[in-house]
Amino acid sequence: MSKNKEKLKMVLHKEGLRFTNQREAVWNEIVTCDEHRNVDDIYMTLRKNGILVSRATVYRTIDVLVKNNMVRKLDVGVGPSKFEHKMNAPHHDHMICIQCGRIEEFVDDQIENLQDSVAKEYEFKLVRHIHQLFGICKDCQ
Amino acid sequence: MSKNKEKLKMVLHKEGLRFTNQREAVWNEIVTCDEHRNVDDIYMTLRKNGILVSRATVYRTIDVLVKNNMVRKLDVGVGPSKFEHKMNAPHHDHMICIQCGRIEEFVDDQIENLQDSVAKEYEFKLVRHIHQLFGICKDCQ
DNA sequence: AATTATTTGAGACTCATTCACAATAAGGGC
DNA sequence: GCCCTTATTGTGAATGAGTCTCAAATAATT
Ligand SMILES: [Mn+2]
Ligand SMILES: [Mn+2]
Ligand SMILES: [Zn+2]
Ligand SMILES: [Zn+2]
Numbered sequence: 001m002s003k004n005k006e007k008l009k010m011v012l013h014k015e016g017l018r019f020t021n022q023r024e025a026v027w028n029e030i031v032t033c034d035e036h037r038n039v040d041d042i043y044m045t046l047r048k049n050g051i052l053v054s055r056a057t058v059y060r061t062i063d064v065l066v067k068n069n070m071v072r073k074l075d076v077g078v079g080p081s082k083f084e085h086k087m088n089a090p091h092h093d094h095m096i097c098i099q100c101g102r103i104e105e106f107v108d109d110q111i112e113n114l115q116d117s118v119a120k121e122y123e124f125k126l127v128r129h130i131h132q133l134f135g136i137c138k139d140c141q
Numbered sequence: 142m143s144k145n146k147e148k149l150k151m152v153l154h155k156e157g158l159r160f161t162n163q164r165e166a167v168w169n170e171i172v173t174c175d176e177h178r179n180v181d182d183i184y185m186t187l188r189k190n191g192i193l194v195s196r197a198t199v200y201r202t203i204d205v206l207v208k209n210n211m212v213r214k215l216d217v218g219v220g221p222s223k224f225e226h227k228m229n230a231p232h233h234d235h236m237i238c239i240q241c242g243r244i245e246e247f248v249d250d251q252i253e254n255l256q257d258s259v260a261k262e263y264e265f266k267l268v269r270h271i272h273q274l275f276g277i278c279k280d281c282q
Numbered sequence: 283a284a285t286t287a288t289t290t291g292a293g294a295c296t297c298a299t300t301c302a303c304a305a306t307a308a309g310g311g312c
Numbered sequence: 313g314c315c316c317t318t319a320t321t322g323t324g325a326a327t328g329a330g331t332c333t334c335a336a337a338t339a340a341t342t
Contacts, residue, residue, distance in 0.1 A: 018288065018339065054291045075216060080329055095265050106259050114252050122245060124236050125277040133256065136266040159308050159319060195322045221298055
């Protein structure tokens with residue numbers, strides 16, 4: 001069994017949820033693509049590949065995946081949220097072009113550390129964060 | 142004429158928009174309150190004070206204010222966006238309790254600088270940013 | 283196989299926000 | 313101030329992402 005399938009089984013078990021074809025299909029579609037896509041993108045791709053899963057099930061499954069750190073939810077400020085899997089990739093944040101919508105990823109460990117310090121200072125138990133830079137990308141300038 | 146009224150007049154003029162009672166009332170309601178409120182909070186407060194401005198106008202006015210750096214839009218992850226004026230206060234970001242919804246502000250110049258460096262590195266023209274920490278606040282732990 | 287509990291799909295629903303359009307009000311010149 | 317042009321407003325309808333309901337399907341348990 002593939003590593004990713006294992007992972008899904010584990011998480012579903014931990015959550016007391018059943019392993020179903022639909023959940024596997026959704027996870028598989030997400031984990032085998034490295035783009036930032038919205039629910040409809042994912043739903044339509046599944047459908048195009050002849051895999052019939054309802055939109056509601058895509059939403060429901062993604063909720064579970066996000067809750068369990070397998071998928072990152074990305075609010076790009078306009079339109080529906082986007083999603084990307086978190087397998088085999090270090091944590092990163094995003095720069096979003098307000099002109100063309102391009103999403104670029106960035107990593108900055110110093111910022112991450114400072115962020116932890118801030119949380120500690122306020123005795124705030126940090127669960128997740130959003131750090132997004134909005135502006136004009138190189139190509140759009 | 143008050144400083145804030147001046148400011149509004151300037152911005153509206155710059156945008157080629159007219160100075161109206163409604164726009165003044167909305168700006169006045171926002172600038173004289175230091176909380177993080179959603180459109181409906183603001184709308185209802187105006188209404189409670191006998192100032193009849195339609196919801197659509199509140200939305201429209203806030204758009205202008207946000208676009209012109211007089212108001213910050215705050216997406217708290219659940220429910221409607223919140224807003225706060227940006228007068229007489231240094232830039233800050235937010236920590237949001239996912240339990241009770243409390244919003245705490247924080248300032249970190251080092252993070253701001255690193256952020257600028259990242260943008261420069263990618264030749265990305267930074268216009269605005271969101272940096273929000275989600276977690277459990279001191280009181281909710 | 284029968285029983286019980288969960289999941290699914292379909293579509294209705296919610297709720298924040300936007301839109302269309304007729305009525306109203308600003309601003310600039312006279 | 314008055315007229316004219318154009319922007320703004322209020323109303324309520326429309327939109328659209330996301331959630332919910334519930335009956336049918338599927339899975340687990342006996
Ligand atoms: Mn990414
Ligand atoms: Mn604030
Ligand atoms: Zn761009
Ligand atoms: Zn709290």
